[in-house]
Amino acid sequence: MSSFFLPAATLWQRELVRFWRQKSRVLGVVASPLVFWLLIGYGSNDLARFYSGALVLTVMFSAIFSTISIIEDRREGFLLSMLVSPAPRTSMVLGKILGAATLAWIQGLIFLAFAPLAGVRITLPEIAVVAGAVFLISFTLTGMGFVIAWKMDSTSGFHAIMNLLLVPMWMVSGALFPMATAHGWVRALMWVNPLTYSISLLNFTLRLPNATPGAWESLVVTAGFGLLLLLISGMMAAQKSTRSAA
Amino acid sequence: MIEVQDLTHRYGDRIALSQINFAVKQGEVFGLLGPNGGGKSTLFRILSTMMVPSGGGRALVAGHDVEREPAAVRRHVGVVFQTQSLDKALTVEENLRSQGHLHGLSGAVLRERMEHAMQQLGLSDRRKDLVDTLSGGLRRRVEIAKALLHRPQVLLMDEASTGLDPAARRDLSRHVEDLRSKEGVTILLTTHILEEADRCDRLVLLHQGRIVAQGTPGELRSRIGGDVVVLEADDTASLAQRIEQRFGLASKVMDGQVRVEIENGHRFITEVVEAFPGAIDSVGLHKPTLEDVFVRETGASIE
Numbered sequence: 001m002s003s004f005f006l007p008a009a010t011l012w013q014r015e016l017v018r019f020w021r022q023k024s025r026v027l028g029v030v031a032s033p034l035v036f037w038l039l040i041g042y043g044s045n046d047l048a049r050f051y052s053g054a055l056v057l058t059v060m061f062s063a064i065f066s067t068i069s070i071i072e073d074r075r076e077g078f079l080l081s082m083l084v085s086p087a088p089r090t091s092m093v094l095g096k097i098l099g100a101a102t103l104a105w106i107q108g109l110i111f112l113a114f115a116p117l118a119g120v121r122i123t124l125p126e127i128a129v130v131a132g133a134v135f136l137i138s139f140t141l142t143g144m145g146f147v148i149a150w151k152m153d154s155t156s157g158f159h160a161i162m163n164l165l166l167v168p169m170w171m172v173s174g175a176l177f178p179m180a181t182a183h184g185w186v187r188a189l190m191w192v193n194p195l196t197y198s199i200s201l202l203n204f205t206l207r208l209p210n211a212t213p214g215a216w217e218s219l220v221v222t223a224g225f226g227l228l229l230l231l232i233s234g235m236m237a238a239q240k241s242t243r244s245a246a
Numbered sequence: 247m248i249e250v251q252d253l254t255h256r257y258g259d260r261i262a263l264s265q266i267n268f269a270v271k272q273g274e275v276f277g278l279l280g281p282n283g284g285g286k287s288t289l290f291r292i293l294s295t296m297m298v299p300s301g302g303g304r305a306l307v308a309g310h311d312v313e314r315e316p317a318a319v320r321r322h323v324g325v326v327f328q329t330q331s332l333d334k335a336l337t338v339e340e341n342l343r344s345q346g347h348l349h350g351l352s353g354a355v356l357r358e359r360m361e362h363a364m365q366q367l368g369l370s371d372r373r374k375d376l377v378d379t380l381s382g383g384l385r386r387r388v389e390i391a392k393a394l395l396h397r398p399q400v401l402l403m404d405e406a407s408t409g410l411d412p413a414a415r416r417d418l419s420r421h422v423e424d425l426r427s428k429e430g431v432t433i434l435l436t437t438h439i440l441e442e443a444d445r446c447d448r449l450v451l452l453h454q455g456r457i458v459a460q461g462t463p464g465e466l467r468s469r470i471g472g473d474v475v476v477l478e479a480d481d482t483a484s485l486a487q488r489i490e491q492r493f494g495l496a497s498k499v500m501d502g503q504v505r506v507e508i509e510n511g512h513r514f515i516t517e518v519v520e521a522f523p524g525a526i527d528s529v530g531l532h533k534p535t536l537e538d539v540f541v542r543e544t545g546a547s548i549e
Contacts, residue, residue: 003350010347018335078344080331081392084294085348086320240316242255242300 007087008095014078015066015099019106029065029107033057034114041118048209051118052202053175055111056195059138060170062107066100067145068158089237097142097230104138105131120206130205136222137198143229150236174199178210197221247272247308247400247432248293254301255288255455262288264455266303270434270448272399275426278436279443279536280452281548286436287328289452290404293434294325308399321349324393328405330385331392334378338369338388341377342395349396356395363391367421383414390421394431401425403435407442419445438548440536451540458543463536470534470542473511477504477518478528485525492521498541505541507534 019025037054041047073079082092109131115122122130144166152158172186173195182190190196201218204211213221248270255263263285270276278286291297293305295316305312308322325331332341342363346356364370367387377385386406393401403422407415419442425431437443443463450460459466479485482499489495489506493514497506508514511531519526532538540548 002352006347006350006352010344014333014336014344017340018333021335075329077329078331078333080327080329081325081345082348083296084320084323084325085345086317087348087350240298240313242298 003086004088004091007082007085008091008098011082011092011095012099012102015096015103019103025065026107026110029062030058030110033061033111037114048118048120049178050175051115051120052199052206052208053170053173055108055134055202056137056141056173056175056198057170058111059104059108059134060141060166062104063100063138063141063145064158064162064166066103067096067142067149068155070096070146070149071152071155071158090234093146093230093233093237097139097146097233100145101135101139101142104142105135108134108138115206118206118208120208122207126205126207130202133201133205133219133222136219136226137201140194140198140222140226140229143226143233146233147229147236150233169193169195172196174203174210179212180210194221194225197225247274248276248434249306250289250293250303251305252303253289253292253299253305254303255292255299256301261301262455263292263299263301266455266457268450268457268460270432272432273426273430274447275422275433275435275445277443277446277449278434278452279438279440279449279540279548281438281546284452285455286438286452287404288455290402290436294323294402294404295319321396322398323400323402324390324396324398326386326389326393326401326403326406328408330389332377332385332388335376337374337376338364338380338391339373341388342392345392346395351395359395359397363394366394366424367391381414383410383417386410386414386418387421390418394425398431400432400434403433405436405438407437407439415439415442440548443536449536451536451543453540453544453546459539466536466539467534470507470538472507472509474532474534474538475506475508475511475514475518476530476532477506477526478502478530479504479526481525485522488522488525489518493518498545500541500545500547505538507538507542 033054037050041050070079112130148161149158172189173193174190179187179190179196197213197218200211200213201222203209204215204218250266250268253263253266266289278289280286292299292312293307295312298313307319310318312319342360346359351359364373367390369387369391372380372384377388407418410418422433426433443449446463448462449466451458477485482502482504486497486499486504489497495506495508497504515529515531519529537548
């Protein structure tokens with residue numbers, strides 16, 4: 001048992017220690033969604049409407065930032081020794097994803113401190129529920145980052161995917177306009193977009209408007225998508241290859 | 247301890263390794279010498295279980311097949327990478343501890359192993375330092391300490407002395423020698439540095455994915471009878487031809503030089519300089535080196 005959990009725990013801890021030693025990272029991740037939110041929110045006189053979207057963007061930036069390091073780490077870095085150690089690859093994947101998700105979660109929680117500006121009034125026990133939702137979303141987005149990063153040879157490829165896939169996904173997730181007002185095929189895209197369910201989950205737990213689809217549906221889709229990504233990550237990392245892993 | 251049989255690897259159409267065969271005995275320091283792109287790195291990646299061979303053949307490390315039992319191989323080998331596999335944001339100690347955890351070591355056993363490894367590589371007083379602040383030579387020593395924590399029977403080192411200054415290089419080879427003599431670790435290293443290859447017990451010379459020669463450094467050098475005479479000239483092709491006509495000696499032309507293998511090279515030098523006055527710009531004589539062996543077998547240079 002320890003040969004599975006010990007490697008995962010050490011990778012998780014490593015993410016946190018590294019983060020603690022580069023605290024300026026927090027600023028980079030939290031600041032730009034905060035600025036976007038304040039500009040759009042004050043400009044349209046509706047901070048509440050864009051709050052969940054901005055929080056998800058914070059988490060997404062953090063998840064991308066953490067998983068992009070896999071690409072460099074694998075070629076020249078700590079992951080190399082992981083790859084030639086007897087630790088199960090699935091344990092490595094779990095440690096890396098949980099570590100990166102924890103960082104995204106912490107940064108999401110920092111963003112949560114600005115919730116009163118959006119008119120959010122929730123009780124202490126409700127904050128715990130929100131924190132749980134933010135962790136789930138962090139975990140799912142980190143899984144998405146991992147799946148994209150694992151097969152990539154270069155960080156520039158990752159940036160291309162980010163601009164072509166992740167940012168548009170965020171745009172049609174209810175972050176900018178609710179599903180109820182969306183037209184035609186964009187509305188259909190929103191239905192199949194897993195991020196829509198993350199935004200809705202947040203809106204629901206924060207008691208903000210536009211919590212559609214419903215709470216349970218949002219919870220199940222977000223958690224299910226996260227687990228699916230974890231599974232895919234594990235399978236990808238366990239594959240033997242005639243191309244070098246590094 | 248390591249057995250490689252008919253190992254072949256292709257990257258698409260390009261053959262990176264072709265029918266490689268060699269065996270390394272327990273406690274040997276074994277070298278893979280060759281130019282960059284010769285196949286050393288591919289072989290290293292296969293032996294360290296980073297990828298599986300695509301063209302057939304097999305490799306056993308510590309009695310286990312690298313393709314079918316990678317987990318068993320990983321338990322018995324330590325790997326020292328050419329690129330740094332250290333986390334620069336962590337201290338020496340933290341790097342070692344993480345590595346121990348990857349191998350399922352913890353508690354008192356891990357602490358004892360870390361102490362031992364740091365002492366062996368002379369790192370004890372730098373344990374609290376961030377890796378980022380260490381010199382290249384020290385980092386390489388941390389890499390080795392890290393690779394030794396789980397007491398591997400075999401240590402695989404990829405171009406371990408590349409990028410180190412001569413003092414750090416000597417220091418590293420002293421540590422490697424210690425490991426072999428005190429701990430009985432079998433060591434396989436890849437290198438393109440002749441001085442390092444000369445210190446190996448046995449070597450294979452790799453060129454374009456094939457083994458062109460193997461043996462002890464002494465055996466390999468003795469393939470060349472006598473001395474090596476190197477002549478520099480403007481028109482090397484015609485000089486080589488005239489040497490052949492006049493002395494009946496075969497020579498190799500490369501990089502603006504004519505190289506002749508001959509016994510009693512000092513006598514040949516006076517004869518050749520007198521025979522072709524003005525045709526030779528400079529003359530050199532040396533005892534055979536591994537570079538000469540490589541040139542003789544491949545017509546190409548290692549560097």
